[in-house]
Amino acid sequence: MTTSLSPLPQSRHLATALPGPKSALLHSQRVEQVTSGFGITLPVFIDRADRGILQDVDGNRLVDFASGIAVTSVGAANPQVRARVAEQLERFTHTCFMVTEYESFTEVAAWLNKHTPGDFEKRTALFSTGSEAVENAVKIARAATGRQKVLVFDDAYHGRTMLTMAMTAKENPYKKNFGPFPTDVYRAPMAAPLRWSTGAHNATAEALAGVEQTLAEHDAENFAAMVIEPIQGEGGFIVPSSGFLTGLRQIATRHGIVFVIDEIQAGMGRTGALFASEHEGVVGDLILTAKALAGGLPLSAVTGRAELMNAVHTGGLGGTYAGNPLACAAALGVFEAFADGTLLANARAIEATARAALEPLLTGTAIVAEVRGRGAMLAVEFADQDTLEPLPDLAKAIAQRCHEQGVLVLVCGTYGNVIRLLPPLVIGEELLADGLQVLAESILAADREPVAAVVV
Template sequence: MVSTLAPVLQSRHIAHPIPGPRSRHLHEQRSSEVTSAFGAALPVFIERAEGGILLDVDGNRIIDFASGIAVTSVGATNTFVQARVAAQLDRFTHTCFMVTEYEGFTEVCRWLNAHTPGTFDKRSALFSTGAEAVENAIKIARAATGRPNVLVFDEAYHGRSLLTMAMTAKENPYKMGFGPFPEQIFRAPNAAPLRWPTGPENACAEALAAVEAILAAHGPETFAAMVIEPIQGEGGFLVPADGFLTGLRRIADEHEIIFVIDEIQAGMGRTGRLFASEHEGVVADLFITAKALAGGLPLSAVTGRTALMNAVHTGGLGGTYAGNPLSCAAALGVFEAFEDGSLLANARVIETIARAHLEPLLDSVAVVAEVRGRGAMLAIEFADPLTLTPRADVAKAVAAACHADGLLVLVCGTFGNVIRLLPPLVIGTDLLEDGLRVLTTAIKQQNGVA
């Protein structure tokens, strides 16, 4: 597919103060038509997106360090994705795979079965959203084990549906006012080194001991699944202490609990490997993917051991839009984009460049408590240097300064004190460097550092 549009210049440009007049007008219209329950990190309206740039309706070119929350990892106008979707659009948009079948669904499952970690025989199921896939993973685990309980972790984020809200840790804005929630969800501490009470060196062993204690208290034979993100996303891009994931795998095996890895945000090349759990050498029984899986179209998946995936009765899984043909075509384009290895290499280059800019802040800016992450999934946490009291005010001010200067960043973390960086893997080096200069300048200026 060849675009008839002129390329979007890959440089930051402020034509009007952000948000510009046209965006402000459209936002007023939005406010009169759309529920206020939907927020907006940056109230600008986008006309086009290409490479690492978002072009808004006022002519501002904004550097994209968000990728639609880790969705457009291969770029918002990837030619492989566009070509596949355009070809499918000519054929048909929908039939429902449970009514009449189509090859794209099977081809996506085949790729996932071959590429997700684990050499055992696998099957996959496709859905639409990450939360939907998480819920179906729990259904599969319960069907396979006959057990009700699910173990999740502090700082977890698994979605906005009723069950996944129960699994998610953060109260505001995700759970506040929406209860009661489903029962049978138990929460264990995550081995996050920075804030571990007895020091980072104890995080792994003590967190694993806490997991064992929770299982013992409620009966390990009652737990169907243990669900964890290999790098926690909304919780603050928390990388677990070395050995924690492998320890969980051991515990799950010991008690015949289904080990579920949620790679919705960390997967599909974001960390410099196809899947973030590969960094730990850990293999899940059930593996959840979404977000970047279809390059901007809604698609999610559960992939796992055949005996588990086939434990559900025929008709027990599905959904009207599950594995929509256009989304499957987009996913096949994403897989094609990863074939030559350049995107994974780019993710690793992004980390190297970003750390060179960000890590010196640890010594020069007192409230920068930690720079962490892997590949193009990085974060800066702000906290009081003596007490580690979270500084959400700093994160908010830094984000606002970046937005005004043409750089889109997102705030996350249980306490709202973390800036997360999710640039598209296709971002150019010059543009990445410019965005990082904007970010580091904002951090220094907001904290009185020359």
């Protein structure tokens, strides 16, 4: 594919203060035209993106440590994705796969059936968003088991629809003022090592006991699905303690519950393996993908055991835009980008570089409680190191310092006290190091100075 655009310099550059005048004007128009229900991390308008750089309309070049919330893992202008989409765009944009078929839908399903964990026969259903994938996984589990109840976990995030809000733990901003929510959703303990009350060494055994207790209290034999993120996303990039996912797999099997692994944020190479559950050697009955699946186009999938996927009556699954041909073409480009293993190696290298830059802050400051994650899915939690009292205002202030210097980071966590790092897997070493230096210096400055009021 040819393009008239030259590659963007892979270096941070501030032509103006952020936001610049053009972005400020456009943002004022946004305020006049767009509901205030949409939040914003940094009010700049992006003109171009290339590898690890976002360039705004004022000519500022920002280091991208967000990847559109883990979406543009292969880069926001990946050549393989662009070529596939451009070729498909010449032929047609849509037919609706439930009306007339097209080959790319089947090709995406075949790739997922082959590459997701598990050596059993599989089937795949494609949708548009992560929330759709979660909801349809619940539908499939209910149809296959004849049961109703769903088990989820503390600190979980599964989406913004009514059912997925019920499954999500965090109240504000995701659930506030939106209830009542669907019933038959129950929450169990998450084996989160940092904050486990009796110590990290007890987290797995005690959390699993809590899961069994929750199931027993609510009739274990009426649970259709157990849904878990192998690394929690919005909850704070929490990596469960060793053995927890394996124990959940055993519990689900023992009670005949469909074990659903939500890889929507952690999957597609983000953690240095194609799927984060591979790090624990755990296989789900159903696995959910979205976000990075199609390199920036809306596509999600439920992949799982053929007998479960085929338990739904014909016509019971679908959607007008489900598996749109442009999104499927983009996904095939993503698969090409992962084929030689370079991006997975890049994710692991990103982790090594980031840990080297950030882990010294555990002893060098009084505010960094933990540096955690896998691959290019990393986080820094800010809390009093003695009491673990969360420091959300400090996390916001540090993020603001980074933004002012042209490094885009995201705040997350149940307590709003975690900065997460999601750089594209194609980011250059020098650019990565530069962004990490800005982050580290911002943390050190915040450790020395009182936290100022944060502009939200």
